[in-house]
Amino acid sequence: MEKKITILKRFSSFKIVLIYAAVSIIYIFLSDYILELFFNDFVLISKWQTLKGIIFIIVTSTLLHVLMKININKLSNYYRQIIDFKLVSEEQSKQSKQEYIALFNHSPLPMWIFDLETLRFLNVNEAACEHYGFSYEEFMAMTIREIRPEAEIPQMEALLTRAIQTSDASFLGLMKHRKKNGDVIQVKLKTSQVNFDRRIGILVSAVDITPEICIQNKLLAVNTRLQQACEIATMGYWTNDLKTGEIIWSVEMHKIFETNPDTFLLTMDNVKNRFHPEERQKLNTATFSNFELDAIIESEQRIITDSGKIKWILERIHLIRDESNIPIRLEGIAVDITKRKLHEQEIFESNERFKILAKATVEAIIDWDHINDTIFFGEGFNTMFGYEAGMADKNLWLKNIHSDDSERVIKDLKKAIKNSKKEFFNAEYRFIKANGDIAYIQHKGIFIRNNNGDVTRIISAMVDLTESLEKMNTIEQQNKTLKDISWTQSHVVRAPLANLLGLINLMKDNKKMGYTDDRLIDYIGESATKLDHIIHDIVKKSTQNGVY
Template sequence: MINYTQGKSEKSGSISSEVMYRDLFQLNPQPMWVYDVETFEILNVNEAAVRHYGYSRDEFLRLTIKDLRPAADIPILVSAVEKVRRYDKLYSSGVYRHRKKNGTIIDVDIQSNIIHIDGRKAELVLSTDITEKCKADEKFKAVFENTRDAIMICDDGANCLDYNAAVVDMFGYSRKELDQLNLFDLVKVRDGEDPHGLWKRFLKGNIRNGKMHLIHKDGSLIIGSFNAKPNILPGMHLCVVTDITEKVLKSKALILSNERYKLILNAANEAIYDWDIERDKVEWGTGFKDIFGYDLAVYNNHIWSDNIYHEDKERVVREISEALNDAGREMLVTECRYVKCDEKVALVEHRIIFLRNVSGKAIRAVGSVRDITDYKQNLHRIQLQNEQLKEIAWIQSHVVRAPLSRMMGLVELLKMGEYGDLGKEEILNLVQQSATELDNVIKEIVNKADKVQSEDD
């Protein structure tokens, strides 16, 4: 047995080194081999390499290191080995592609050192399979480059170290220009705030998020929602920004639109409502109280349907239900009687416009209720007047014509002096009778016209 604890002779030192080399080589969990830098032949291989690459030990020792590379990568290998041949001592490392016995291509991190065995120049190689790491890196890179959010990595001085394509799109700078920029060249800091102080506080803190104003290359303002985390790696700090400019502007426009809508509800000379069908919630404009007298703060959500005149209620509810369930129906117009708060009965016109989803289901409706009692009464009065005017027109065209025609004929006889069997005096009497008849007709017309006028007043 060799004693490793006592002082070593040259022989014992050589033996212990050989044992240590063998153990480090054979028992290493990472694949290792030794190859001749002149012939590319594999001179020795450990068990980890046998297991990982799929060759038996004998098969491995019949290979050259070229057999472990895809054909397309052999020129790269030859170039690397030629460099090794020029040195007596050289440590090298790099990432390459290897091929297993079953043809699977793997990514490996190679670390190697020049050694000499029996006068032959060789290289000891340690191979680490990083295939999964490379795949993960590729996935991360794909996400990093293709996400719509702008991702920036900055150093301790807030200088841009790395960024994705979304940063280029968001700010309008080229990558070359961004390489020269500081984070605060892109951020609009509030008046009086110290950007360097803000950055120092951020570096000492944890995750930060919120809204910030950013500056596009053309000077326009960008509203961003950000999440930032310091020290994701030593000296590297992450900031992710989502452009919410359009969303914020649309939100402001929607708020303004809602305010205008409320003003319209309040100003309209109709009872206008917004019906959220899915929640069965109705929001009435102030016109409902002004027209019908009901206090919306007191009455419930069904104040409209509860006060439809009893003889009309079943019909109106049925019409609304049928229109609601008809996917092709956009509007309903109906009339009914409605009982006001003072118990007077009004005739109303009810219009409903339905908003439907893609499947045709009604999810919202806007309606208007208008008191048309006076309108209908006026319409009825106008219709009566039209009938009277028609009667006057008929009298003028028929009743007036008879006595007038007789008078014209009798006057013509008098002018000609041809009386026939009638005497002059008798003809004059007939003229008088026709004139009286015409006068009575005219008086009747005047009376009817006065009646129409008085009804209009």
């Protein structure tokens, strides 16, 4: 506006001069022409020339006055417009400043203004005071260095140096700040240069993104652990877009199928060809009707790698439908369970061998799964005790221990189970057969414990000692008889035998002397009779006790 007025001033002055000069020239030439036209007398013309000069001065003065007045009025109007414009501008500026201060103070984001030269805070809003923990007075006594961790100050100073050198204070990026309580937070800063109280200031707005970064870090850690878990579990993920036919495999899927991600073309035919022929037939006959709403179908299938290796996978498949209930995508996971299937096969074969052994052995086998409380009874319970093992309940053994032995045996068994160092169990008791007979049993078992020492399984065998005990009793009785016979031979038989020997020797001596004593023959007869009775008694005892 002032520039416009200056131009106007110059233009008006030049215009006045031009008008004044034009009027003067016209007046001079026109007046001279009229005087020469009407007057020939030189003296008279001279007098009119004087009058003409006076009239010229009056006319030009009047014209100059009029022109100056018109110009002054125009300038006055322009000055009045300038004053009004400045008043309006100042009022608008004052109102804008008040609105700006109100927006600044009531902004939900922490905001502040600092001096670019001294780095001292010039103004700070309520949100910054509340978030950082400093009061307004504390902020105003600080510089921006004091809300930075020491390690971040060099970076801040480098940015300020660049802002001063390039006259560009704008910045948008991440920084670390320090609260009053010492917590370090990650903030997103946006800065711009402003004039504040006739100083060059930097307006800063800060958004604390620490919670978002923490969540991102947690998600990253979870994803990392999930990836590691997938690798450890050999679990792959796949999707099949039913509209476009696009199939996507994770890296683990390629590892399971032993395919090269760079060369293996993911088509339905190529995928199906990797399955065992029997499983491939199932895939060809599968329909979407098998999928219930929000259901997951689980199956175990065999695949064949390019090297001819057969592997087992556990697959869980989920069908995704659109709003119209039309199938749009299949997604699923596959887990390599080859080791588990081989282990199950080994366990099955081991159990089969155990069952065959249980049938072949003369002992009654008991296999007690202590965790699931299930008991397997071997064929010996049928052959030895007359019980149908397959039809028996789990309490068959407990119910048929003789009542006089039951409490002792069960107490000893429970005590052995609780003792984590105990590996074996041994007991002798009486057991009631299906026909009511009593069998004398020797029961030996082994405890299988886990890492905590808890019993998980008990395998034991019952041996019927009844026949053996009877034989032992017979042998003991025979031994006793033999001992009696031996004692009889060494003591009872020896007496009449010694008498016989003595009498015979005596008869020999008498014969040499020519002397005969008939009483000796009677004595010999009596001793022989006694010896015969003793021998009969020995034979009788031997016969009665089965020695002979």
